[in-house]
Amino acid sequence: MSLFITFEGPEGSGKTTQIRLLADGLAGEGLAVTTTREPGGTRIGNAVRALLLDPDHTEMSPRAEALLFQAARAQLVDEVIRPALAAGAVVLCDRYADSTLAYQGYGHGQELEPLRQLGAYATDNLCPDLTVYLDIDVQAGLARKRAGAAEEWNRMENKAPAFHQRVREGYLRLAASDRVRWLVVDASQPATVIHTTVAARVRTLRYTLAGNEA
Numbered sequence: 001m002s003l004f005i006t007f008e009g010p011e012g013s014g015k016t017t018q019i020r021l022l023a024d025g026l027a028g029e030g031l032a033v034t035t036t037r038e039p040g041g042t043r044i045g046n047a048v049r050a051l052l053l054d055p056d057h058t059e060m061s062p063r064a065e066a067l068l069f070q071a072a073r074a075q076l077v078d079e080v081i082r083p084a085l086a087a088g089a090v091v092l093c094d095r096y097a098d099s100t101l102a103y104q105g106y107g108h109g110q111e112l113e114p115l116r117q118l119g120a121y122a123t124d125n126l127c128p129d130l131t132v133y134l135d136i137d138v139q140a141g142l143a144r145k146r147a148g149a150a151e152e153w154n155r156m157e158n159k160a161p162a163f164h165q166r167v168r169e170g171y172l173r174l175a176a177s178d179r180v181r182w183l184v185v186d187a188s189q190p191a192t193v194i195h196t197t198v199a200a201r202v203r204t205l206r207y208t209l210a211g212n213e214a
């Protein structure tokens, strides 16, 4: 059964750890699992990623930034996500179209509606079955991230704390607008506790989808 799950969250919310735990769990059950991330995940996407996250690119226009994220996304959908889903895999993606709404929309104050339309175009209307939002206090998340590898410190993370606060509030609004697709988890909990919550929701979703297919 194909399943498309995205992970969202502010900086330092622990998405990478949760994706690994879920991927290991599902693979342990014998499911084919594809994990990927945005921006990146393809040769073209990684080239775009380097452009986007370069700390020197301070002059990047907000619209150019939004379009570059969407371009990397379009490539990822066509090259990786759709083919994997067509082959029956579970696809776990670290960030997706909601990141653009949260960061470029709520964070930078760009209008949401054009970003939504561009997102629909970039993804060819491919919507996740489930979006896991790992919610963390902005300062706690940034501190976690700073404690990690220095080379991961990038242009987006260099922005003011108020920017990251808007991003978090944006995510919470997006999640509140669609409780069926979104699962909000308190990411200050231990990783194993978070994983148990996420795995339970994924199990329920699989039963539901299997029931619909039968």
Ligand code: TYD
Pocket: 010, 011, 012, 038, 039, 053, 069, 094, 095, 096, 097, 099, 100, 101, 103, 104, 152, 154, 156, 157
């Ligand atoms: P990355 O190092 O992958 O961060 P993380 O581990 O938090 O995912 O860098 C991705 C950065 O790009 C992150 O700060 C979020 C930002 N971003 C956007 O602003 N818009 C988007 O559409 C996406 C996908 C990411």
